[in-house]
Amino acid sequence: MQAASNASKMIYLLRLGDSALVLSQRISELCGKGPALEEDLALANTALDLLGQARLWLSYAGEIEGDGRDEDALAFLRSDREFHNLLIVEQLNGNYAGTIMRQFLFDAWHTLALAQLTQSSDPRICEIAQKSQKEVTYHLRRSSDLIVRMGDGTEVSHALTQAALDQLWPFTGEMFTGDAIDEEMTAAGVGFDPAQLKQTWQTYIDQVFTVATLQLPRQDAWMQKGGKQGVHSEHLSYLLAEMQVLHRAHPGAKW
Amino acid sequence: MYAQLVETGAKKVPTLAEMTPEEQAFQAKIDAGIKIEAKDWMPEGYRKTLVRQISQHAHSEIVGQLPEGNWITRAPSLKRKSILLAKVQDEGGHGLYLYSAAETLGVSREQMVDDLHAGKARYSSIFNYPTLTWADMGAIGWLVDGAAIINQIPLCRCSFGPYARAMVRICKEESFHQRQGYDIMISLMRGTAAQQAMAQDALNRWWWPSLMMFGPSDAESINSAQSAQWGIKLFSNDELRQKMVDQTVPQAEHLGLRIPDPDLKWNEERGHYDFGAIERDEFYSVLKGNGPCNKERLATRVKAHEDGAWFRDALMAHAEKRAARAGKAA
Numbered sequence: 001m002q003a004a005s006n007a008s009k010m011i012y013l014l015r016l017g018d019s020a021l022v023l024s025q026r027i028s029e030l031c032g033k034g035p036a037l038e039e040d041l042a043l044a045n046t047a048l049d050l051l052g053q054a055r056l057w058l059s060y061a062g063e064i065e066g067d068g069r070d071e072d073a074l075a076f077l078r079s080d081r082e083f084h085n086l087l088i089v090e091q092l093n094g095n096y097a098g099t100i101m102r103q104f105l106f107d108a109w110h111t112l113a114l115a116q117l118t119q120s121s122d123p124r125i126c127e128i129a130q131k132s133q134k135e136v137t138y139h140l141r142r143s144s145d146l147i148v149r150m151g152d153g154t155e156v157s158h159a160l161t162q163a164a165l166d167q168l169w170p171f172t173g174e175m176f177t178g179d180a181i182d183e184e185m186t187a188a189g190v191g192f193d194p195a196q197l198k199q200t201w202q203t204y205i206d207q208v209f210t211v212a213t214l215q216l217p218r219q220d221a222w223m224q225k226g227g228k229q230g231v232h233s234e235h236l237s238y239l240l241a242e243m244q245v246l247h248r249a250h251p252g253a254k255w
Numbered sequence: 256m257y258a259q260l261v262e263t264g265a266k267k268v269p270t271l272a273e274m275t276p277e278e279q280a281f282q283a284k285i286d287a288g289i290k291i292e293a294k295d296w297m298p299e300g301y302r303k304t305l306v307r308q309i310s311q312h313a314h315s316e317i318v319g320q321l322p323e324g325n326w327i328t329r330a331p332s333l334k335r336k337s338i339l340l341a342k343v344q345d346e347g348g349h350g351l352y353l354y355s356a357a358e359t360l361g362v363s364r365e366q367m368v369d370d371l372h373a374g375k376a377r378y379s380s381i382f383n384y385p386t387l388t389w390a391d392m393g394a395i396g397w398l399v400d401g402a403a404i405i406n407q408i409p410l411c412r413c414s415f416g417p418y419a420r421a422m423v424r425i426c427k428e429e430s431f432h433q434r435q436g437y438d439i440m441i442s443l444m445r446g447t448a449a450q451q452a453m454a455q456d457a458l459n460r461w462w463w464p465s466l467m468m469f470g471p472s473d474a475e476s477i478n479s480a481q482s483a484q485w486g487i488k489l490f491s492n493d494e495l496r497q498k499m500v501d502q503t504v505p506q507a508e509h510l511g512l513r514i515p516d517p518d519l520k521w522n523e524e525r526g527h528y529d530f531g532a533i534e535r536d537e538f539y540s541v542l543k544g545n546g547p548c549n550k551e552r553l554a555t556r557v558k559a560h561e562d563g564a565w566f567r568d569a570l571m572a573h574a575e576k577r578a579a580r581a582g583k584a585a
Contacts, residue, residue, distance in 0.1 A: 021333075028327045028336075031343055032320030033555065035563020037351055040320070044344035048337060055333050072332050096566050152576065153569025160565065246331045246389055253447050255331040255389075255439075 004188035008181045010064045011084060012191055013125075014074070015228050016113075017057030018085035020132075021075060022236070023106065024050035025243055026093060035096050042142060046103070049135040056128045076247035080230075080237040087227035088171035090236045094164065097150055097157070101164035104143035108204050109175045110136050112197045121189035144208050151212025162214055173223025176201070181228075258315075258406075259379060259470045259542070261308045264300045265481035285486045290416035293359035301485050305415055306360050307376070308487065310367040313353035314378035316346045318371075318552050322386040323395060331389055338435050339392060345428045352424065356417040372557045380538065381468050383546030390443055390450075390457035396436015398458075398465040398503065404429050405498050406469070414486030437506065444510050451511075458507065459515045466530075467538045469496040500528045 004012075027047040034040035058071040069077075088106055093099045114136055117129035150161040176198040178186075185191030209216055226232065247255075271279060278298055284291065291297055320343050327343065330336035354364045370376035381399050386392070404426060411422045443454040473479040473492040482488035490498075500519075507514050518531035541549070 025328060028324075028340060031324030031327050031340075032317070032347075033324075033559040035559065035566040037317065037347060037354075039563075039566075040347045041344060041351070044340055044347065048340045048344065051333065051337050051340065055337070058333075075333055076331075096563065149573040150566070150569050153573045154565070156565045157569030157572070242328050246329050250331070250447065250449060253331070253450055254445070255335055255442055 002184075002187050004184055004190050006064050006066070008184045009122075009190060010061050011181055012185050013057050013061035013064060015084040015086075016117075017054045017061060017074070018083045019089050019106075019110075020050040020057065021054035022083070022085045022239065023089035023103075024048075024054060025239055026089065026091075027099070027103075030093060030099065039096075046139055046142075049132075049139065053128070053132045053135070056131070060124055060128065072247065076244045080232050080240055082230060083232065083236060083240070084228055084230055085232075085236075086171070086174055087224055087233055088168060088174070090227070090233060090239060091168065091171060092235060094167075095160055097160035097164040098167065100143055100146045100150065101161065101168050103139065104147050104208070105168055105172055105205070106175075107136060107140040107143050108201055108208075109172075109197065111140050112200055113192070113194075116192035116197070120191065125190065147208055147214075148212045151209070151214045158213065161212070165209075165214055166217055169217040169221060170224045174225045174227055177223075177225055179228065258308045258311045259377065259468070261304060261311065261478065261482065263304045263478045263481040263485075265477050268477065268480045268484055282484070285414045285484075290419065291414050292416045300481070301487075302360050304482065304485070305418065305487060306357055306362050306367075308482075309353055309357040309360075309418055310362070310370070311377050311379075313350045313357060313367065314371045314376055315382065316350035316353060318378045318382045318556060320346050321552055321555055322382055322384070322548075323392060325386050326389060326392050329389070330392075335392075335439070342396070342432050342435060345432065349425045349428070352421040356421045359417045368560065372553070372560060374544070374553070377542070379468060380541040380546065381464050382552060383541050383549045384460070384464050385547050387460070388453050388457060390439070390453040391461065393436050393439030393443060393454065394457035394461040396432050396434075397440055397506070398436070398461050399468070400429050400432040400436060401503065402465050402468045402499050404433060405495050405502070409489040410487075412489065418487075440510055440512070444512070454510070455512055458512050462515050463533060463537075464541075466496055466499065467533050467541075469493075469499065471533070471535055471538060497527055500530050504528055 024047045027043050027050070030040075030043050031047075032040060034043050054075075055071050058074045062069040062071065062074055086106070088102060091098075091102055093102075111133070114129045114133040117125050118133060120126050120129065147161065150157045152158070176194045178194045182191060182194055186193045206216065224233075269278070271282065274282060277296055281291070281295075281297060281301075284295075291301075323339060323343050323346075327336060327339050330339055354367060357367060358364060367376065371378065381402075386395070407422050407426050407429065411419055411426060413419050413422070440454055443450040470492045479488055479491060504514060504519065516531045518529065520529050522529045540546070544550070
């Protein structure tokens with residue numbers, strides 16, 4: 001087994017941390033604006049879990065890099081081209097069907113990804129994955145349940161949920177497309193081959209969509225890519241502008 | 256204090272002799288410190304007053320998510336972001352307990368929320384002020400949650416069981432909230448000149464609105480006297496406000512902040528601080544809907560509710576479909 005280079009490992013950790021951070025940030029935009037009080041609580045809870053996970057991944061990424069950058073330096077002082085999150089998590093909240101569909105498609109992948117990482121040869125990654133897995137199992141249970149309720153609810157909710165699925169579908173391909181960094185991490189036993197998760201993911205979402213009476217988009221649909229490599233949609237830069245504005249306005253300040 | 260100027264419907268506080276036998280028995284329980292529970296007999300005025308007070312408190316928790324939610328996405332560190340998210344989530348949880356406590360009195364959450372959206376029910380005037388800088392997160396935790404605790408600790412002993420019990424849990428969390436606010440202020444005052452100025456500016460803007468949370472002087476108020484007799488108001492607005500000032504001045508001094516009140520002075524004889532009068536005009540004006548954010552706060556809540564209608568309908572429709580399928584299968 002080849003040892004992974006620190007530079008690649010750092011990017012690998014940033015991919016995990018950035019996806020959690022960006023999704024947490026998106027969900028936080030909805031604070032106090034959910035469709036029901038119970039949803040407000042669940043949204044805050046999910047955002048909080050993802051933020052906690054992001055902090056663990058980013059802190060470790062900073063340690064691996066060894067240049068003294070902590071979680072805040074990595075979250076607040078990188079530009080969008082230096083973020084490595086999946087494209088799906090930076091997509092706008094849209095209506096609530098979009099918010100939950102984005103969550104569901106990501107949760108279904110996230111659960112599988114974390115399960116793989118609990119087998120990592122890197123004990124720290126195992127530890128973070130194990131802690132996160134408990135939280136994400138609950139996220140998936142919740143988002144699956146809501147997809148069924150919205151899909152098999154009223155005509156309006158069905159149409160909105162189907163439209164959200166159709167719109168977000170092109171952002172799912174990236175979750176299963178590996179690159180040189182994935183290969184290096186897999187070879188070192190640190191990470192996993194993303195393509196391997198595809199079948200299990202597909203089977204799971206098929207089951208949920210069947211119960212939800214939703215139509216799966218075409219399997220040969222064109223898929224967007226680039227997030228993992230730092231090439232994003234236009235949305236990310238605005239999200240970061242808001243997130244980073246205060247921190248950047250006071251260089252070096254402690255909060 | 257999240258409940259202000261709660262109407263009791265009383266024209267005069269009745270004496271024991273003027274009460275019916277049922278009212279006398281009810282009053283005897285209150286005087287003996289026995290909790291009133293949801294299914295016990297209670298005067299209609301007591302029930303209505305509690306619904307007003309508890310729902311106003313619940314609405315305050317819900318609307319109160321907005322001014323702080325305004326800074327979650329811009330919090331200056333991930334740790335602060337995480338603490339603020341958890342705090343705002345607690346506020347939502349408080350809203351949930353309080354709506355449930357009010358529901359034990361025979362009013363539905365839908366009705367209470369509709370009354371809020373229609374402008375028939377109030378929420379605390381404090382949430383109609385804007386949060387302009389990060390230091391406002393510190394000032395709100397320190398002063399607004401601080402004021403809320405001063406009001407709510409006695410409510411843990413109030414006569415209505417479900418409200419008193421909800422308050423016990425809420426007060427524990429509020430006390431964490433206040434500490435996190437004070438901790439933000441400490442960090443700012445240990446920071447750069449810009450951070451210190453931000454902290455002073457926040458205190459300047461939040462001091463008077465926080466004192467207004469206790470409402471106008473109620474020494475002569477029939478509503479307060481009636482609520483006191485019913486065991487749901489244990490101290491006067493002025494007593495609570497004095498406690499707030501006495502508690503907060505040394506904290507401000509410790510932080511190195513100046514309280515924006517030229518009349519503030521320790522009174523050796525009274526053993527309390529003397530302080531200036533709140534501006535009644537501003538208080539009533541904000542209460543009537545003319546605060547800087549009244550319209551915006553309410554519009555945000557109404558929009559969230561209206562935008563979410565299809566979602567709530569879907570959940571109901573799905574539940575009915577499931578029940579129908581289960582019925583067929585049985």
